[in-house]
Amino acid sequence: MTLYDLKPAFQTLLRPLLRSLHRAGITANQVTLLALLASLALGLLLTLHPAPALFLLLPGFLLVRMALNAIDGMLAREFNQQSKLGAVLNEAGDVLSDAALYLPFALLPGADPIAVVVMVLLANLTEFVGVIAQTVGAARRYDGPLGKSDRAFALGAYALLVGLYAPALAWSPWLFWALAALCALTCLNRARRALQEAA
Template identity: 60%
Template sequence: MPTIYALKPKFQQILRPLTSWLYRLGISANGVTVFACTASAAYGAWMALLPGSRWPFLALPLFMLVRMALNAIDGMLAREFGQQSRLGAILNETGDVVADTCLFAPFALLAGVNSGIVALVVFLSILTEFIGVLGQVTGGGRRYDGPLGKSDRAFLFGALGLLIGAGAPALSFLNPVLVLAAVLLAWTCINRVRQALRHAPS
């Protein structure tokens, strides 16, 4: 199923000159990964501490784009400049889960939003990545199947943040959208299990 993840090669091509420059500066893949996770935690704290302010939500799409760029850059540094390591793999997977949690959870603090639905979305987001990694254990490869993978979630929450920051009443649309997101995340989990088993060696 097509997802925003399919655009990653073109995105990487745009970022390749910047990646080469960072390498010449001595920036490591693991350093970029840790920075992206730390920045996400700090941004999430900004959102959580000021749930009544529009600015953290209004700027969220831009931050999500920057985070996606950092995720692409750390991968290119690792693969193209010989920086792949077991520690890097652990940091990459853990950092993504921590970042998603920090950036999604503050939506539960908005007036009128069902915090239980937000918690479910966070849980299912973590589960999709857990199942994606398990694909490697079964021999089916790391799974990035949709319909609501990491890049798609970033786009969704960035768009929701933009609407809230622009003054749209969260109560009128956020809960139904989050319920739909939970359904799509459950579908993503099932799809990743199916594809991991399908591509696993007999």
């Protein structure tokens, strides 16, 4: 069970906005690029100014990014906008956005930069393993325990905490090592279930 399992309900909430965007001529690829560029911009801001108070921007942005990620997929599927370019933009955009938004945690006071970098690398590996499942004849894997939505929730909550409660900065090393371990477990689960499905 991961937050990804709540995606159908989330999509239902977004459907009125989806229809408005389609009528306005907005395409799935444009939404994907908007999410990526906004993520890179916020990541750059947090890198240049790694003040705990600025990390209060992250929880709300991560929610908006999740909405944009849902909308681009819905536009592609429901309005015949699926393309090979869109698939590449979607997967590459997620990896780049995660790196841009999560690496700045390494610059906060009390952080263990190695733990943050290892977590981000393993988070990206979870998406790679999820995609590579398709090369062995399985479906794209979204298994947990720490998929993209779960990471966003955990790190959004931590960003909110460090912005409001300075002592939480000291929790960073063990938190990121724990998240790294959960990402590694997620990779194993996705690989194992992809092989089981392919068999």
